[in-house]
Amino acid sequence: xxxxxxxxxxxxxxxxxxxxxxxxxxxxxxxxxxxxxxxxxxxxxxxxxxxxxxxxxxxxxxxxxxxxxxxxxxxxxxxxxxxxxxxxxxxxxxxxxxxxxxxxxxxxxxxxxxxxxxxxxxxxxxxxxxxxxxxxxxxxxxxxxxxxxxxxxxxxxxxxxxxxxxxxxxxxxxxxxxxxxxxxxxxxxxxxxxxxxxxxxxxxxxxxxxxxxxxxxxxxxxxxxxxxxxxxxxxxxxxxxxxxxxxxxxxxxxxxxxxxxxx
Numbered sequence: 001x002x003x004x005x006x007x008x009x010x011x012x013x014x015x016x017x018x019x020x021x022x023x024x025x026x027x028x029x030x031x032x033x034x035x036x037x038x039x040x041x042x043x044x045x046x047x048x049x050x051x052x053x054x055x056x057x058x059x060x061x062x063x064x065x066x067x068x069x070x071x072x073x074x075x076x077x078x079x080x081x082x083x084x085x086x087x088x089x090x091x092x093x094x095x096x097x098x099x100x101x102x103x104x105x106x107x108x109x110x111x112x113x114x115x116x117x118x119x120x121x122x123x124x125x126x127x128x129x130x131x132x133x134x135x136x137x138x139x140x141x142x143x144x145x146x147x148x149x150x151x152x153x154x155x156x157x158x159x160x161x162x163x164x165x166x167x168x169x170x171x172x173x174x175x176x177x178x179x180x181x182x183x184x185x186x187x188x189x190x191x192x193x194x195x196x197x198x199x200x201x202x203x204x205x206x207x208x209x210x211x212x213x214x215x216x217x218x219x220x221x222x223x224x225x226x227x228x229x230x231x232x233x234x235x236x237x238x239x240x241x242x243x244x245x246x247x248x249x250x251x252x253x254x255x256x257x258x259x260x261x262x263x
Contacts, residue, residue: 001223002230003210003247004257009042009198009234014263016130016196016232017046021056023128023192028060031120033129033182033190034088035066035140036080039198040132041087048091058094062123064116066131066140066187068104070154070178078169079104102152102180113152113180120186129190133197136160137205137218141181144217148225150183184222193229195220200236207240 006012024030034040050056065080074081081101089099100119106112120126131139136158142150143158156178157165166172187193197206209220210231223229238244251257 001210001226002250003238003241003243004230004232004251005238005241005244005247006232006234006263009236011263012196012198012232012234012237013039013042014046015260016194017043017050018260018263019194019230020047020128020130021050021054024056024058024061027127028057029062030127031062031064031123031125033066033126033187034063034084035130035132036083037132039196040130043130043196044088044091047088051092056092058092061094062098063094063100064120064123064126064182065099065101067179067181068102069176070104070109070180071176073105074101074103078174104176104180109154109180113154116152116180116182117186126190127192129187129193131187131193131195131220131223133195133202133205133209133220134161135164135201135205137209137220139184139187139195139220139223141179142184142187142219144219146184146216146219148188148214148216148219148222149185151186152180152182154178155181184219188222188226190226191228193223193226195223195229195231196233197231197237198234200239202237203239206231206233206237207242211242 006015068080072079102116103112136144141155143155166175169175208218214221214224
């Protein structure tokens, strides 16, 4: 695991966007695993600007989102399909047929989850998985006590997650209590993971995830087991990290980061 601390949320998002853009240029047919949430909106806006101003080409890439609410139609404005269309897909030249999200409105959720896993495998697996982290420590909607070997499935959402996400609904009580989510095991099979975390409200759970013990109580801690995981944070989110001098030294001295230090 690498931890990179940037001065601001803007510079953290820009570094993450540049890493994704460079990977896309190197492999135009890349398969991206995507996340939602307020943290990602700035990142997706940057990728849209790169498409508009730099010709960043999404025409051959494929995407798989982490999760979707159970019971919401894809056309529902609170669905993650609507979120992705609004914040990224409508701003780049991606083929919408190559964008995948779990169908939370499916009649047979178990079959839907099995098919989602199958589709990921048929695409050759996920090349880069983008993640945020929830205040309960979840990645995707893998709430506390999620198995670290779990696969895509329906999951009950925790009270912490409900409190965090329900204000995004016009009527907070309309937020579903369940979601379909990639499992921790599914996420860990991605070839590379990029986790973007910003804001002081995430500082405590971030420290537990990357410097604490690996535990099913904090599914984000499973990222410590991944061979190529880069965690990019701003100063506020990194507030409680204990090894910040070492993380800064790595970023300042490793040759692989030479092209990114001025972002």
